[in-house]
Amino acid sequence: MSEAAIQRTVEGSKGRYVLAIDGNEAELTYSIASPTLIIADHTYVPDAMRGTGAGLKLAERLVADARAEGVKIVPLCPFVKAQAAKHPEWSDVIQ
Numbered sequence: 001m002s003e004a005a006i007q008r009t010v011e012g013s014k015g016r017y018v019l020a021i022d023g024n025e026a027e028l029t030y031s032i033a034s035p036t037l038i039i040a041d042h043t044y045v046p047d048a049m050r051g052t053g054a055g056l057k058l059a060e061r062l063v064a065d066a067r068a069e070g071v072k073i074v075p076l077c078p079f080v081k082a083q084a085a086k087h088p089e090w091s092d093v094i095q
Contacts, residue, residue, distance in 0.1 A: 043058060
């Protein structure tokens, strides 16, 4: 799974990352609270993709984009919150 395989879309105040493999899609969604703050609100990985690291790849892309764009992340999504706790190196973008 490469970062290039993850597609990002933004419509209005909502954003979405999607990783598609063999007809299955994992997603991470977020809301844009302000130009410098986003809220990670949901991560979904279908059963067929469990154990592949798809959720972590989506979270890593979210963090990388937040760093590149100077945005902080509020991890309301339990998965993103748990990953942030496991990755102290993300503390620069996690609020």
